[in-house]
Amino acid sequence: MGLTATRARPARRDVPKSRGGRPTKSAAIERDQRLIDVATRLFLDRGYDATSLDAVAEAARVSKPTVYARYGDKRGLFAEVLRREIARWLAPLAEAAEMQLARSSDISVEQRLNEVGREMLMFTCGPDAVAFSRMMTAQAINFPDIAKLGKEEGWLKAVSTTARFFDHLVAQGAMDVEDTGIAAEVFLDVVVGHTHRMATFGTPLEVKSAEKRMRLAIRLFLAGALGPASRIQSTPKAGIRRRPSR
Numbered sequence: 001m002g003l004t005a006t007r008a009r010p011a012r013r014d015v016p017k018s019r020g021g022r023p024t025k026s027a028a029i030e031r032d033q034r035l036i037d038v039a040t041r042l043f044l045d046r047g048y049d050a051t052s053l054d055a056v057a058e059a060a061r062v063s064k065p066t067v068y069a070r071y072g073d074k075r076g077l078f079a080e081v082l083r084r085e086i087a088r089w090l091a092p093l094a095e096a097a098e099m100q101l102a103r104s105s106d107i108s109v110e111q112r113l114n115e116v117g118r119e120m121l122m123f124t125c126g127p128d129a130v131a132f133s134r135m136m137t138a139q140a141i142n143f144p145d146i147a148k149l150g151k152e153e154g155w156l157k158a159v160s161t162t163a164r165f166f167d168h169l170v171a172q173g174a175m176d177v178e179d180t181g182i183a184a185e186v187f188l189d190v191v192v193g194h195t196h197r198m199a200t201f202g203t204p205l206e207v208k209s210a211e212k213r214m215r216l217a218i219r220l221f222l223a224g225a226l227g228p229a230s231r232i233q234s235t236p237k238a239g240i241r242r243r244p245s246r
Contacts (some may be wrong), residue, residue, distance in 0.1 A: 031060075031062060031066075032070065034060050034061070034062075035056065035060045035062065035067065035070070035071075035077075036080060036081055036084060037060075038056055038059045038060040039051070039056045039060075039077050039078075039080075039081050040081050040084075040085065042055055042056055042059065043078065043081060043132075043135065044128060044131050044132075047135065048074075048078060048135045048138065048139055051074070052074070053067050053068070053073075053074055053077070056077065075139075075143055075145075075146070078135075078139070078146070079145070079146060079149055082132060082136060082146070082149060082150065082153075083149065083153055085128065085129075085132055086150070086153045086154045086157075087153070089123045089124065089129055089154075090154070090157055090158060090161065092119045092120075092122070092123045093116070093119060093120060093123070093158060093161055093162070094161050095119075096115065096116045096119040096120075097116060097161060097162070097164070097165035100112040100115060100116055100165070101165065101168050109169060109174040109175060109222065110218060110219070110222055112169075112174075113187075113191075113218050113221075113222070114214070114215055114218055116165070117191045117192070117214045117215075117217075117218055118211060118214065120188075120191060120192045121191075121192055121195060121207075121210055121211065121214060124192050124195075124196050125192065125195050125196050125199045125205050125210065129196075130196070130199045130200050133196070133200050134200055136150050137200070155188075158184075158188060159181060159184045159185055159188065160181075160184075162184035162187060162188060163180040163181045163183070163184040164180075165184075166180040166183050166184055166187075167180050186221065187221055190217040190218075190220065190221055191214050191217050191218060191221070192214070194213070195210045195213065195214075
């Protein structure tokens with residue numbers, strides 16, 4: 001599974017050079033992409049502690065000084081890998097939110113949130129996301145900047161994306177909340193937080209059970225976000241009072 005170092009093959013530079021001896025811009029981009037791809041697989045296959053820069057350099061076919069010059073140390077390389085993976089995990093959330101906003105207003109807010117929640121379950125509780133979550137947690141005490149990166153690039157951006165989605169729902173009269181930021185935090189916690197934590201503890205993800213829990217959690221969330229239970233299944237109405245997000 002994944003890429004591993006080959007001892008018989010020495011590390012070497014194989015990118016085209018400009019006349020000044022430096023790689024061309026396109027070659028440097030390709031090299032960096034290869035380095036991050038290789039590092040991602042090695043971190044996933046071996047874990048943080050067992051992955052060395054020597055192994056990454058050899059598998060990526062670059063010199064070790066090149067890795068140091070580009071990322072500083074293993075922590076810097078891991079941070080760059082984590083940054084790219086977080087962006088990859090967040091993309092489906094943004095896409096799902098945008099798709100739901102473009103749909104007919106006849107679709108209930110509960111159905112919209114169920115479809116967004118289903119996407120969230122798949123990308124936050126997948127094996128790669130869980131593996132990196134474990135590594136990030138394990139390194140957070142010794143390397144606080146890793147925890148800060150996870151919070152700023154992951155959690156806060158997920159909250160911001162969800163809050164913008166809720167802002168639109170409030171504007172459409174589909175939701176009535178005082179603070180869409182707090183509502184987004186609660187939504188993320190109740191919909192995927194528990195399942196993600198259980199996955200990081202090693203509990204296998206059972207999709208049907210996780211989706212059932214998600215649907216019930218969304219109903220509980222909507223009981224507060226919509227008010228009377230009769231509004232949960234109904235379509236949005238222009239008469240619902242809107243409170244500005246803070």
